[in-house]
Amino acid sequence: MTGLRSALRSTGVLGPAVLVLVASLPFWFIQTQFVLSVATLTLIFMATSLGWNVISGFGGQISFGHSIFFGLGAYTSAILQAHYGINAYPALGFGVVLAVVVAVLLGVVTLRLRGIYLALSTFALTLVFAILTGHFEGFTGGEVGLTLPLLGNDPARFAFEDKLAFYYVALVLAAAAFVVTWVVLRSRLGLQLRAVQADQDAARASGVLVFRVKLTGLAISAVPCALAGSVYIQYLGFIDPDSAFGAAVATQIAVIAFVGGAGKLWGPVIGAVLLVPLQQLLNSQLSAYPAGFNLVVYALVVLVILWIEPRGIMSMRWPRRRPGAAAAPQPAAAPDPPPQPVGRGSR
Amino acid sequence: MSAPLLRVDNMTVRFGGLVAVNDVSFAVDEGELLGIIGPNGAGKTTSFNAVAGAVRPTSGTIRIGDQLISGRPPERVARMGVARTFQSVRLFRSMTVAENVTLAASTVCLTMAAAGRRAAEVAELLGMEALQGAQVDALPLADQKRVEIARALALAPRLLLLDEMMSGLTDQETRAIIGVIRKLNDGGLTIIVIEHVLRVIMELSHRVLVLDHGVLIAQGPPREVMTDPHVVEAYIGRQAAQTFREHETLREQR
Numbered sequence: 001m002t003g004l005r006s007a008l009r010s011t012g013v014l015g016p017a018v019l020v021l022v023a024s025l026p027f028w029f030i031q032t033q034f035v036l037s038v039a040t041l042t043l044i045f046m047a048t049s050l051g052w053n054v055i056s057g058f059g060g061q062i063s064f065g066h067s068i069f070f071g072l073g074a075y076t077s078a079i080l081q082a083h084y085g086i087n088a089y090p091a092l093g094f095g096v097v098l099a100v101v102v103a104v105l106l107g108v109v110t111l112r113l114r115g116i117y118l119a120l121s122t123f124a125l126t127l128v129f130a131i132l133t134g135h136f137e138g139f140t141g142g143e144v145g146l147t148l149p150l151l152g153n154d155p156a157r158f159a160f161e162d163k164l165a166f167y168y169v170a171l172v173l174a175a176a177a178f179v180v181t182w183v184v185l186r187s188r189l190g191l192q193l194r195a196v197q198a199d200q201d202a203a204r205a206s207g208v209l210v211f212r213v214k215l216t217g218l219a220i221s222a223v224p225c226a227l228a229g230s231v232y233i234q235y236l237g238f239i240d241p242d243s244a245f246g247a248a249v250a251t252q253i254a255v256i257a258f259v260g261g262a263g264k265l266w267g268p269v270i271g272a273v274l275l276v277p278l279q280q281l282l283n284s285q286l287s288a289y290p291a292g293f294n295l296v297v298y299a300l301v302v303l304v305i306l307w308i309e310p311r312g313i314m315s316m317r318w319p320r321r322r323p324g325a326a327a328a329p330q331p332a333a334a335p336d337p338p339p340q341p342v343g344r345g346s347r
Numbered sequence: 348m349s350a351p352l353l354r355v356d357n358m359t360v361r362f363g364g365l366v367a368v369n370d371v372s373f374a375v376d377e378g379e380l381l382g383i384i385g386p387n388g389a390g391k392t393t394s395f396n397a398v399a400g401a402v403r404p405t406s407g408t409i410r411i412g413d414q415l416i417s418g419r420p421p422e423r424v425a426r427m428g429v430a431r432t433f434q435s436v437r438l439f440r441s442m443t444v445a446e447n448v449t450l451a452a453s454t455v456c457l458t459m460a461a462a463g464r465r466a467a468e469v470a471e472l473l474g475m476e477a478l479q480g481a482q483v484d485a486l487p488l489a490d491q492k493r494v495e496i497a498r499a500l501a502l503a504p505r506l507l508l509l510d511e512m513m514s515g516l517t518d519q520e521t522r523a524i525i526g527v528i529r530k531l532n533d534g535g536l537t538i539i540v541i542e543h544v545l546r547v548i549m550e551l552s553h554r555v556l557v558l559d560h561g562v563l564i565a566q567g568p569p570r571e572v573m574t575d576p577h578v579v580e581a582y583i584g585r586q587a588a589q590t591f592r593e594h595e596t597l598r599e600q601r
Binding site for chain 1: 399401420421422425426430431433437438439440441442446449450451453454455459462498501502
């Protein structure tokens with residue numbers, strides 16, 4: 001099977017190549033604020049989805065609540081800076097620590113659940129976080145949200161006048177998240193997470209400490225999400241409950257990975273590169289009239305991709321071109337080649 | 348005489364009102380190959396699951412050496428040296444053969460490098476070096492069963508539990524697996540085999556337990572057990588006993 005999948009499999013060469021390509025992106029596009037903003041957001045959400053992929057992709061423990069860690073990263077950064085004047089870098093560190101602690105606490109409760117029950121409970125939990133942050137106005141800014149103090153250009157406080165700097169910050173974030181998932185996938189933890197996904201009972205019979213493996217996977221997966229949240233607030237300077245913990249963020253993190261290929265190393269990368277720009281484009285072009293039409297188109301694109309290949313783009317088979325078939329047509333009644341297995345419904 | 352490797356005392360397993368295993372006691376010595384037979388619903392697989400930790404006995408105790416394993420979760424029991432296969436093959440389908448075996452090794456080896464070496468050793472022992480890179484769901488059933496054994500062996504078990512290895516296999520494949528089991532046992536591994544195919548149990552086992560409706564109704568060397576009038580009348584049925592006698596006569600004539 002030629003094509004994307006096998007090409008991407010040789011990550012060793014391709015990883016650095018993609019990195020150089022993406023790093024040089026601002027120079028070969030006509031650089032507009034819009035393009036730069038879309039690219040930055042793509043990389044930020046790529047990082048959240050890469051984090052999600054560790055526990056939900058490799059481990060098969062589907063979460064619709066990774067926005068919790070994203071939101072905790074964003075809000076911790078925002079609150080510590082806005083209320084306590086703490087420097088952005090330690091604030092970011094606190095955000096990560098808090099997200100990991102919350103991941104472990106939530107994991108102890110939710111990771112005993114399987115399948116749809118885990119997905120639903122994590123989704124419910126992120127909505128609880130949204131409601132709670134909306135409630136405690138004095139601390140979190142309530143429904144109105146929280147705005148970072150303006151710092152101008154102060155790299156020592158993680159503030160840049162030039163938005164290009166944030167593009168590179170986001171690039172480093174996404175690249176680091178990718179490396180983390182790559183390392184996890186090749187490690188003992190990665191193998192054991194995949195076994196848990198494939199057959200939990202068989203994994204236990206093989207001595208896998210399933211609960212501990214899941215908990216570790218969840219804790220690791222919270223880190224890129226929290227970092228992404230911190231970078232997001234530094235970049236936009238503003239956060240509210242809905243854009244931190246809301247249903248849209250919660251589902252987006254998972255949907256990016258599903259569309260690209262959950263459990264595939266490159267899945268979240270492909271998914272983010274496709275969906276985030278699409279979403280931003282639709283938001284800017286189609287949201288006014290008729291209202292919500294942007295969401296309809298977005299949902300249709302997601303549906304069509306998952307209808308063609310439920311396991312995501314990374315699992316798609318690309319039609320193979322037979323050498324000489326076009327040049328010399330087969331004489332007489334050459335039967336059609338058997339259709340390529342599309343894997344529809346084979347999940 | 349040394350203490351038995353596995354010791355089950357007064358094990359009872361209840362599912363609600365159903366008594367699946369009723370006050371069963373037995374022991375397995377180091378190096379022994381024990382067969383467990385009985386009709387469907389006799390409690391074979393339940394006893395098996397209880398030993399492997401997948402089912403918690405309602406009462407009674409199970410020991411490996413001097414360690415109590417009843418009440419422990421299956422992953423702990425596996426790490427304490429009790430490895431099992433599943434009646435319906437349950438491999439990690441999204442993985443290669445090597446990954447399946449390495450996974451099991453990874454739970455007992457210190458490093459992944461050591462786990463990889465262990466997996467390679469097991470593959471060599473079972474003569475499956477050529478299959479290492481194959482996806483397991485592309486393999487024929489007989490090979491999948493071999494991978495199940497390999498995965499269990501990767502745990503470096505003290506006791507191997509084999510649940511219905513021969514179901515769905517041809518005679519030739521069955522013979523091959525019997526060869527594998529015998530080889531492992533000759534190497535000193537203690538094995539318990541559950542099997543429907545009586546011929547297999549007869550050929551392999553040093554000793555046979557007969558379960559019926561959750562009760563242990565007989566145990567002893569295969570030939571004695573199979574001709575035990577209780578076993579014949581109560582459970583195997585006259586026809587099977589007849590078949591067995593014919594089998595014996597044929598063997599003597601050879």
